[in-house]
Amino acid sequence: MTHAQERLVKDGGKPAGIDGFSLIELLVVIAVISILAALVALDFHSWTTKSNIDSQVKQTAADIENARMSAQMTKPYKYAMVLNPNGYTFISYSSAGDPGTQAGSTSLHYSIQQFSGGTYSPLNNSTLLFSSLGLLSSPASPVVIAITPGQGNSAVNCISIQTFKSNIGQIQGGSCVSQ
Numbered sequence: 001m002t003h004a005q006e007r008l009v010k011d012g013g014k015p016a017g018i019d020g021f022s023l024i025e026l027l028v029v030i031a032v033i034s035i036l037a038a039l040v041a042l043d044f045h046s047w048t049t050k051s052n053i054d055s056q057v058k059q060t061a062a063d064i065e066n067a068r069m070s071a072q073m074t075k076p077y078k079y080a081m082v083l084n085p086n087g088y089t090f091i092s093y094s095s096a097g098d099p100g101t102q103a104g105s106t107s108l109h110y111s112i113q114q115f116s117g118g119t120y121s122p123l124n125n126s127t128l129l130f131s132s133l134g135l136l137s138s139p140a141s142p143v144v145i146a147i148t149p150g151q152g153n154s155a156v157n158c159i160s161i162q163t164f165k166s167n168i169g170q171i172q173g174g175s176c177v178s179q
Helices: 003-010 023-073
Strands: 078-084 087-093 101-107 112-116 119-122 126-131 136-138 143-147 158-161 166-172 175-178
Touching: 023 078, 023 087, 023 126, 023 143, 023 158, 023 166, 143 175, 158 175
Parallel strands: none
Antiparallel strands: 078 087, 078 126, 087 101, 112 119, 112 143, 126 136, 143 158, 158 166, 166 175
């Protein structure tokens, strides 16, 4: 065996002066990086869904409180918020016979449903009517709105609307538990 052949055997079969990675080593590294990237992408999608649901719950709750305040500040006869699965509309009434004037509307990214006794039902032109004192006058019983039930594991996914106030919370069992 010549000196050059001995060196090749001693250096693992690589010619002298050539350092680098084998094709198999590169493929293993690329596979590991691909798997890690896929895991991060899945986690990021889940995180953004949770964050967007939280944001929508908080914005809807703020809009409900703004409807209460609008009823108090402008002293219309009544102020309504008409709820549908993909959005809601605000209507201002100036007298008992007034058909109402649209005061704004909002489209939603995630659908909303009414939640009562552990069951969901659609919101098709369901109306929250606020008196000039900002009190929920119709419906007479508290209303719970669920945002995209079953999607994401967000910190808040429901709004409990009562006569005097509204609370955001998370659906646990058959109720909306305030946060």
